[in-house]
Amino acid sequence: MARADAAARELLTRFGIEQPPVNPVLLAEKLDVLVVHQEMKDDVSGMLLRRDEQRVIGVNENHAPTRQRFTVAHELGHLLLHRGRPLILDTQTRVNLRNTVSSMATDREEIEANRFAAALLAPEAMVRREVRTVHFQAVDDLVEQLATKFEMSQTAMYYRLLNLGIVSDPN
Template identity: 65%
Template sequence: MAKADLAARALLREFRIVTPPVNPFELAERLNVLVVPQGMDDDVSGMLLRKDGSCIIGVNEAHSFERQRFTVAHELGHLRLHEGRPLILDIDARVNYRNAMSSMATDREEVDANRFAAALLAPEEMVRQATQRISFRTTEDLVRVLARRFQLSEMAMTYRLMNLGIVSGPAR
C-alpha cells in the first residue's frame, strides 16, 4: 500500500472516522489548520501556507463544494506527506499550490497529495462496503449514488472506483 494511502488511513483512525462522508474542513480544524475560502484565479484550487508552525489552507471560493472538499483534503495530504516548497514572498514561508497542473498529477508530490485526498475522502473499505449495500443497474448509477454519499464529484468517484478496480472505465 502506498505511503499516501497509509497516511490517509492513519488520519482517519486518529480521529475515529468510520463512516462517510469524511469532512476535510473538520479534520483541518482538528489539526489546527485554518481553512480560508478566498478569491483565486480559476485554475488555482488552493494552497497550503506553513509558517512558524502554523498552517493555513486557502481554497478557491468560486469552485464547487465537492471540489473545495477535495482541495482541502489534497492540501492536508501535502501537510502530512511533504515538507513543502520554498516560495519567495514578502515573508519567509513554504507554500504548496493546487492548480490545473497539479490536477494532471505529473509531479510526484501532486500525485501523492491527490492519492491521499482520494483515500481520505473515499476510503477503500468504506467504498467497498457502500458498493455492496446499494443496488444499481449501471456503472453510471453506481457512480452517481456513491458520489452523493461520499460528497465527491462524479468524475472523482469514477477515478476512485477505477483505481480500486471496482469499475473498469468511465460510465458511458
C-alpha cells in the same frame, strides 16, 4: 499499501472516522490548520501555507463544493506528506499551490497528494462496504449514488472506483 493511502487511513483512525462523508475541513481544524475560502484565479483550486507553527489552507470559493472538499483533502496530503516549496516573502514561508498543472498529476508530490485526497474522502473499506449495499443497474448508477454518499464529484468517484478495481475502464 502506498504511503498516501497509509497516511489517510491513519488520520481517519486517529479521529475515529468510520462513516462517509468525511469532512476534510473538520479534520484540518483538528490538526490546527485554518481553512480560508477566498477568491482566487479560476485555474487555482487552493494552496497550503506553512510558516513556523501557522498552517493555512486557502480554497477557491468559486469552485464547486465537491471540488473544494477535494482541494482541502489534497492540501492536507501535502501537509502530512511533503515539505513544500520555499516562497520568499518578508520571511521564509513554504507553500504548495493546487492549480491546473497540479491537477493533471504529472508531478510526484501532486500525484501523491491526489491519491491521499481520494483515500481520505473515499477510504477503500468504506467504499467497498457501500458498494455492497447500493442497488444499481449500471456503473453510472453506482458512481452517482456513491458520489452523493461520499460528497464527491462523479468524476472523482469514478476514478476512485477505477483505481480500487471495482469498475473497469471501458476503453
